[in-house]
Amino acid sequence: MWLKGELLEITSALYPDRRPMVVREWTDPVRLRDPAPVGHRFLFLLCADGDDRPTSPGFDDALNAFSAAGWTVQRRPSDHPGERGATAHREEFEVRVYEGSGRGIVTFTGWTPVVYTERHLRQPPFTPSTADGVLCDDCHGWGMCLECEGRPYSGGSGGYGRCLCAANNAGPGRCVECGGSGLLTAEETSWKRRQYGLPDTDGGDALRQMPPEGGHDSNTNAFISVSQRSCGCGEFRCFWRNILTEADDHLLSRFVGTCQGCAAQRSYTFTLPLRRLVAPADPPSPPPGPRSRRSPQVPGGA
The missing domain is CATH 3.30.2030.30 (TBP-like)
Structure with missing residues (x-):
């Protein structure tokens, strides 16, 4: 903690x-x-x-x-x-x-x-929330063959120090499915999105046509709402970016991000109340200085 x-x-x-x-x-x-x-x-x-x-x-x-x-x-x-x-x-x-x-x-x-x-x-090189992509289903992001766990393998016929299993006799170490990167390829993530019926986009925002939502009084509350939502694949992990603009008589807050479970582009837009800042009031005028104590001049006096 x-x-x-x-x-x-x-x-x-x-x-x-x-x-x-x-x-x-x-x-x-x-x-x-x-x-x-x-x-x-x-x-x-x-x-x-x-x-x-x-x-x-x-x-x-x-x-x-x-x-x-x-x-x-x-x-x-x-x-x-x-x-x-x-x-x-x-x-x-x-x-x-x-x-x-x-x-x-x-x-x-x-x-x-x-x-x-x-x-x-x-x-590990990364975990689901810290990876710049989607973890490989085979090695879970390690990038290595999980049979030998990246170590020299002394068993098998002859004991040549090679992994004779998942690394296809090319080890020890590298995962064959992801080539050692620990991440799914673009083709695999595209196939994964199609499994869940999600748009197979190569860029942009898959949900960009969604109308703005209301009901939030601050950008923080809008962000809390977005952070609790899951992608169509069931994954909630997503690094959200935020763009706040002024539109007519309200604010427009847009959240965009890439799902870390299937790489789908996610996007939500919210209307927020426009709280214009009141200009500070002018500082008060300084008090007048003390009056002169000299005797008034009498016209025509000696």
């Missing part, structure tokens, strides 16, 4: 007037050959709602807060105008910091190293 407490302490000090929300807590299972997981990674998602006040803390302030708390911060370039991202590391813990476009939400996704229940194993 140290990571959760650290995230709450840093973000609450950064946003004292609008306490960040813990949006979701979950675990990523880590498997080998058996369906039962051998370990878990714990993850926490926090969110703070941005506003238009020039003095309101934002992305740079968040990174400074993590640096002051002893984290190593690394900014990451963004392919999307107006959005910014970075990662913060401390020992084996990691936090992904993201700020949406148009003074949208600021999110903090933190995760622990994988904790194993019995034997100690090395850390």
Whole structure:
């Protein structure tokens, strides 16, 4: 629970007037050959709602807060105008910091190293929530043959130090299905989406024709709603981006992301109330200075 407490302490000090929300807590299972997981990674998602006040803390302030708390911060370039991202590391813990476009939400996704229940194993390259893609169904993201678990194999005929099983006598180590990447290929993820009747898109937003939804009074509440929804394949894991724009007499908040279970493009749009900031009142005029104590001049006097 140290990571959760650290995230709450840093973000609450950064946003004292609008306490960040813990949006979701979950675990990523880590498997080998058996369906039962051998370990878990714990993850926490926090969110703070941005506003238009020039003095309101934002992305740079968040990174400074993590640096002051002893984290190593690394900014990451963004392919999307107006959005910014970075990662913060401390020992084996990691936090992904993201700020949406148009003074949208600021999110903090933190995760622990994988904790194993019995034997100690090395850390996997990634788990479902931290992978840039969909985990391979055969090796569960390890990228290695799970028969030899990436180790030299001394059994089999002759004992040539090769795995004679799933690695097709080319091991030890590499998973044949994904070529050692640990991720499904584009063709496999496309086939997986068709299994669930999802649009087989090669880009864009599969749900871009969905009309805007109402019923939320803030961008944070809209984000909480989105984070609890699952894809058509049943997976809820998705790194959400946010674009906040002004439209007529309301705000338009758009969330887009790629499902980490089947790579489907997901998108939701919400209408939010437009809260225009009142301009500060002019400062009061300074009080008049003290009057002169000199005697008044009498016209025509001596």
